[in-house]
Amino acid sequence: xxxxxxxxxxxxxxxxxxxxxxxxxxxxxxxxxxxxxxxxxxxxxxxxxxxxxxxxxxxxxxxxxxxxxxxxxxxxxxxxxxxxxxxxxxxxxxxxxxxxxxxxxxxxxxxxxxxxxxxxxxxxxxxxxxxxxxxxxxxxxxxxxxxxxxxxxxxxxxxxxxxxxxxxxxxxxxxxxxxxxxxxxxxxxxxxxxxxxxxxxxxxxxxxxxxxxxxxxxxxxxxxxxxxxxxxxxx
Amino acid sequence: xxxxxxxxxxxxxxxxxxxxxxxxxxxxxxxxxxxxxxxxxxxxxxxxxxxxxxxxxxxxxxxxxxxxxxxxxxxxxxxxxxxxxxxxxxxxxxxxxxxxxxxxxxxxxxxxxxxxxxxxxxxxxxxxxxxxxxxxxxxxxxxxxxxxxxxxxxxxxxxxxxxxxxxxxxxxxxxxxxxxxxxxxxxxxxxxxxxxxxxxxxxxxxxxxxxxxxxxxxxxxxxxxxxxxxxxxxxxxxxxxxxxxxxxxxxxxxxxxxxxxxxxxxxxxxxxxxxxxxxxxxxxxxxxxxxxxxxxxxxxxxxxxxxxxxxxxxxxxxxxxxxxxxxxxxxxxxxxxxxxxxxxxxxxxxxxxxxxxxxxxxxxxxxxxxxxxxxxxxxxxxxxxxxxxxxxxx
Numbered sequence: 291x292x293x294x295x296x297x298x299x300x301x302x303x304x305x306x307x308x309x310x311x312x313x314x315x316x317x318x319x320x321x322x323x324x325x326x327x328x329x330x331x332x333x334x335x336x337x338x339x340x341x342x343x344x345x346x347x348x349x350x351x352x353x354x355x356x357x358x359x360x361x362x363x364x365x366x367x368x369x370x371x372x373x374x375x376x377x378x379x380x381x382x383x384x385x386x387x388x389x390x391x392x393x394x395x396x397x398x399x400x401x402x403x404x405x406x407x408x409x410x411x412x413x414x415x416x417x418x419x420x421x422x423x424x425x426x427x428x429x430x431x432x433x434x435x436x437x438x439x440x441x442x443x444x445x446x447x448x449x450x451x452x453x454x455x456x457x458x459x460x461x462x463x464x465x466x467x468x469x470x471x472x473x474x475x476x477x478x479x480x481x482x483x484x485x486x487x488x489x490x491x492x493x494x495x496x497x498x499x500x501x502x503x504x505x506x507x508x509x510x511x512x513x514x515x516x517x518x519x520x521x522x523x524x525x
Numbered sequence: 526x527x528x529x530x531x532x533x534x535x536x537x538x539x540x541x542x543x544x545x546x547x548x549x550x551x552x553x554x555x556x557x558x559x560x561x562x563x564x565x566x567x568x569x570x571x572x573x574x575x576x577x578x579x580x581x582x583x584x585x586x587x588x589x590x591x592x593x594x595x596x597x598x599x600x601x602x603x604x605x606x607x608x609x610x611x612x613x614x615x616x617x618x619x620x621x622x623x624x625x626x627x628x629x630x631x632x633x634x635x636x637x638x639x640x641x642x643x644x645x646x647x648x649x650x651x652x653x654x655x656x657x658x659x660x661x662x663x664x665x666x667x668x669x670x671x672x673x674x675x676x677x678x679x680x681x682x683x684x685x686x687x688x689x690x691x692x693x694x695x696x697x698x699x700x701x702x703x704x705x706x707x708x709x710x711x712x713x714x715x716x717x718x719x720x721x722x723x724x725x726x727x728x729x730x731x732x733x734x735x736x737x738x739x740x741x742x743x744x745x746x747x748x749x750x751x752x753x754x755x756x757x758x759x760x761x762x763x764x765x766x767x768x769x770x771x772x773x774x775x776x777x778x779x780x781x782x783x784x785x786x787x788x789x790x791x792x793x794x795x796x797x798x799x800x801x802x803x804x805x806x807x808x809x810x811x812x813x814x815x816x817x818x819x820x821x822x823x824x825x826x827x828x829x830x831x832x833x834x835x836x837x838x839x840x841x842x843x844x845x846x847x848x849x850x851x852x853x854x855x856x857x858x859x860x861x862x863x864x865x866x867x868x869x870x871x872x873x874x875x876x877x878x879x880x881x882x883x884x885x886x887x888x889x890x891x892x893x894x895x896x897x898x899x900x901x902x903x904x905x906x907x908x909x910x911x912x913x914x915x916x917x918x919x
Contacts, residue, residue, distance in 0.1 A: 344915070344916050347835065349835055349915045349916040350916040373837055373838075373839055374837070375837075376834075376835060376836060376837035377836070377837035381832075381835050381836060383832065383835075385828070387828055387829060387831075387832040388829075389542075389826070389829045389832075389833075390549065390826075390829070391542070391545040391546045391548070391549035391550075392540070392542070392545060396540060396545075399540070400540065400833070400836065401836065403539070403540060404833075404836050404837045404838050409538060410538050410540075433549075449836075
């Protein structure tokens, strides 16, 4: 557990429900991700990938074991600490989840507004810059309804990365996109992450994008499988 | 102070999401505004009617020109004062401080509208023509005229079609009508206004009153007007009069008498309750519509809200969006509500001769009610926000 690791998961278990209905979904998860590493987590539906991602992202609190994200212990953290922890992460979802009443620019600057330390003009300037980096400088004042699926996902990436988070968590970011848009989106993520030096944990079913990963982990029935098997599956 | 400035600065720096959400869905915005406007108009009309009722039924009591008023113990209100013996006046004049005591005779008559020839119910007031009884300059200037037999002064704000008749009178033509078997002539005009129970009023002399009411006796008085000598304390004289006079009459100060009339309307008539209920219905309609709009709005943005929470926004930020929407809707709904209500007041006042006016206090009351209405709906709608849990959505 050196300082060099941005995510350290140690003997993490997680269950849903209580009493007789209690169902364990994560079993003894151990995972270490170094700063700047791009890790793809893959595996069948229902294997617990998204649950692990939401735990790391602070969307739910971890129950047993240890979960350290950028040095902060998340297991047993209060709601308030979780909210603060979320601000360190950039989140990219399967659906773009942009706010329909806000323009691309306004959506992106929400990623800065949540930090609460920049004035509006500065937030808008940085958001415009970020949109230019994802190739949407022409579309800053468009509403999501007027953007294509790939463009919307690029706005979502800009929103996640505009605050220069240390960790980016992506849940099936290419699932709703065609091959080319999906490729573009992943390339942009990859390039920006390398540029900003942030860690990416990406959950996906999409075999076409596995090549951007520094490492691939495979999850099945709530357990992370060993590396050699994984490599075979990735082929 | 510094904290307040900081808060305002933060607010100004914040993206006005509520406003943008409302503005993005114009149809929803219009529905909400229409709902609030409707509710506000309803409340304005109900409050206006209730107030007009109180005012119109106390206009004559308010216009009385005397320091103290004597009425029968059985009196209910200005329309049903009952009568008491005129000799109470003689007894009253014994009390130190009393300068004069004058009787007023009141009764309801059917008179024929000179213009339409239809019978309508009018309040007939008989007063001493040598002593002004009301604070109405138009009446007091014509007191000589009603000393002649069968002459009356006509309230030109009476309900009904009198415009031609008034025009004729103003051009100097003779205007006559019938009360019972007698023909009366209009000798002058004044303006007070109709009440709910009477379409209008006629003022005449006490002698003429008794001619038109052959069954009433001069000794049976409806109301007594007592004027005091300069420097006398009204409350003290009132107490002495009340102690001296028998229990069949009660003595009130002028303000006390107006309160007596108001109290009667508020407690005895169902109208205060009816209009109060009407206002409450308007309020509830507003709450339901605004709740419907706000909760649909929250529902259709649940995914976006959950994303905001995943990004690290607090629940209070989302609450702020709903509150912002509620405030914006209050203001946008209130303004047209006020404007339309003003127009409706004018129309109603013209159609019914009821004194409908918009005091600033009522506008403020309704604005406050609108905020409460939208706030309450918003508060119920925010319960839906609990569903915006990012862990459950993704």
